[in-house]
Amino acid sequence: MTLKSLTILAGAGLFLAACATPVEPEPVAAPKWHLAIHGGAGVILRENMTPEEEAAYTAGLNAALEAGAAVLREGGSAVDAVQAAVIPMENNPLFNAGYGAVFAANGTHELDASIMDGRDRDAGAVAGVMRVKNPILAARAVMDKSEHVMFAGPGADAFADGQGLEMVVNTYFDTDRRREALDRLLEAREAKPLAALRSDEERFGTVGAVAIDSEGNLAAATTTGGMTAKAPGRVGDAPLIGAATYAENGVCAVSATGHGEYFIRVGVAKTICDRVKFRDERVGTAAGVALGEVAALGGDGGVIVIDGAGNVDFVFNSAGMYRGEISPSGSSTAIFRDPPAGDE
Structure with missing residues (x-):
């Protein structure tokens, strides 16, 4: 082939390239935001709850869902959303976190x-705080400002105070309902073993949230008042990263509620995410194993x-769990083991 032929072919190639319609890459669909919450698990039976009580709990769950969803609808981060979702439950005396x-x-x-950001696995936690109004804000301050x-203990309260958080x-945090539960348990302790005395309401009640934002970032938060009549200084799983709380982008986010001593020993939240990450299990399957x-x-x-x-699952081995989820597709809440009837 002559140099002239090569020149002609090269020119033709340039002409065809110039005339070809450019192929636009297919747009990558942004993940839909999704938020899930819980308000504690245990023997929660319909026959033990009045319609008025059920309505009050449902309203509390919906308020928490809406607070978190308001962040996500505006393109806010998952970590801001889980924080926003648990604050209404910390302020609601029905739940065992903050007031009540x-x-x-x-x-x-x-x-x-505790709170964890799945983007870089940054995390913050407080244990045994006694004066900060909203413990989740103290946990967030630990993550962001330390x-x-x-x-x-007192160091956690002092740190929160130094960050300008509202102190009380x-x-x-007192309520008559919780005082009556304490008095009942202390009175009965002398005659019966401790493990046989606490009802699920007195053992459980941790609240939490997990979320994915429109950028695909994951986050988790968990907050609690612990167990009724617990020994002073006792720390459960709620503030422990890997026990009750864990988040890692592209893998999973978890918030747990239950008998903390066992959740600590299993490392429930990290166990779930590791099974998803290393065994490619669905989050519900991994949670069931843990x-x-x-x-x-x-x-x-x-x-x-x-x-x-952004796939959500609720897994519990108790009779019920206060729970709910919200996404652009709608929202639902449930309390008892039977599944929710549909979007509300």
């Missing part, structure tokens, strides 16, 4: 909380889980 938290055996309140992951006297380990040790409770594609 259970009493420790000495008649005080010691509260725990080099540490957890503060505990410990009696702010809760099976909890049950084998003698514990019970539940988890809310969301994967990197």
